[in-house]
Amino acid sequence: MSGKRKAHSVAEKTARSSDGGPDSGGPRPASERDARVVLSNEPGSFARSVLAERHPALIQQVRDAFPYGPRQHEALDALLEQNDNGVIEPLAPSEPGHEQWSVWGRELFGRSWFDAPFLWAESYFYRRLLGAVGYFGTGPWRGVDPFAPFKRAELRGTAVDEELRALDALADVPADERATALLHAAVRGNRADLGFRVTEGDAAPGAPSEDLVADDSARLQRLLPAGAGVTVAVVADNAGRELIPDLILIDHLLLHRHAERIVLHVKPHPYYVSDAMTADVVDCLRRLADAPGEAGRIGSRLWDAMATGRLEVLAHPFFCAPLPYEEMPGGLRAEFAAATLTILKGDLNYRRLVGDRMWAETTPFADRTAYFPGAVAALRTLKSDVVVGLEQKTLDALERSGAAWRTSGTHALIQVRGR
């Protein structure tokens, strides 16, 4: 497993010069025609480090976390070998999702994992990992979340205790200030990404160097005036230390009538290590409700909101698909269209929202999200190369820093496109 990645400027120069394409050293293109799809075959690139370092390390962590039998170990060995040196193989016909993945992978099977689009390769890696440990099988490991130990340990940790205790002080802050604080806490919570920590280290959310490269928080709040009786969709990302602040923000929006109803979209099965499923929502609600003080009051209100339907959890299969949101199915599009605002959390959702391409960083966020039904907001810690909507002066300052600002998790953004 690697240590810290080299400063992105080295990797980026390598990546930009390697293919001689529009990204070779010059400014990145804004048009979809020219902005190349992120692949994992660029030497020194972040995407390559994920497949070459993060995935093997993750396989080892999963092996160590469970007393799997010979069958699971053999399947994990095979996945590791494929990931490192082999080619992409289709799911067995007996595997759930075989037909769908046969369509999604028809032009990629037989090619190196590194030559497939990064978004696709990573999504398929997690599907193959679940297959290897029997998650979708008919045996005793069916439905056993291979990432549950990591998510559980994080949720039970003392860091969460401290974050819950801090809510007591926040209870006395004026409501509008509290809203801004909770919005920023939800963004900082996105650093709590267990997959990210496999190679980037244990960066705690809210580190002092946290810096917003774009902040549309005021515009977001203007979209949700009190008493408007609207529905808000929240597309969750990670469980634990990200989902807790997300739920606290949701409670605030419901309590102060910034939303009459909130739909929380989670993953239908384990994904990207710490991505939240319904079981993780329940664990977080229990963690809140069992806590003393303001956290307990929040937990009780959210529990009641679930009972009355003001808070509803949905788990659409599309959230584990290797596709951009531009290709979302009609039913999900209708869900988002019915919401006054859809808030997407996290880095992967951002990549799927704007398109996993090396866009010019100043490409307007509104351009890249024009297809999305209704107003949309992204709350994201930067943990991968894709970024749009930056002002030129912000980009120049970030580039001058020479730091790996795109992938280190030290910077974040709140970007909004109104209706």
Ligand SMILES: O=P(O)(O)OC[C@@]1(O)O[C@H](CO)[C@@H](O)[C@@H]1O
């Ligand atoms: O969506 P999240 O949890 O904020 O981040 C997901 C992530 O850890 O996985 C991908 C690379 O492995 C990147 O999108 C990002 O680094």
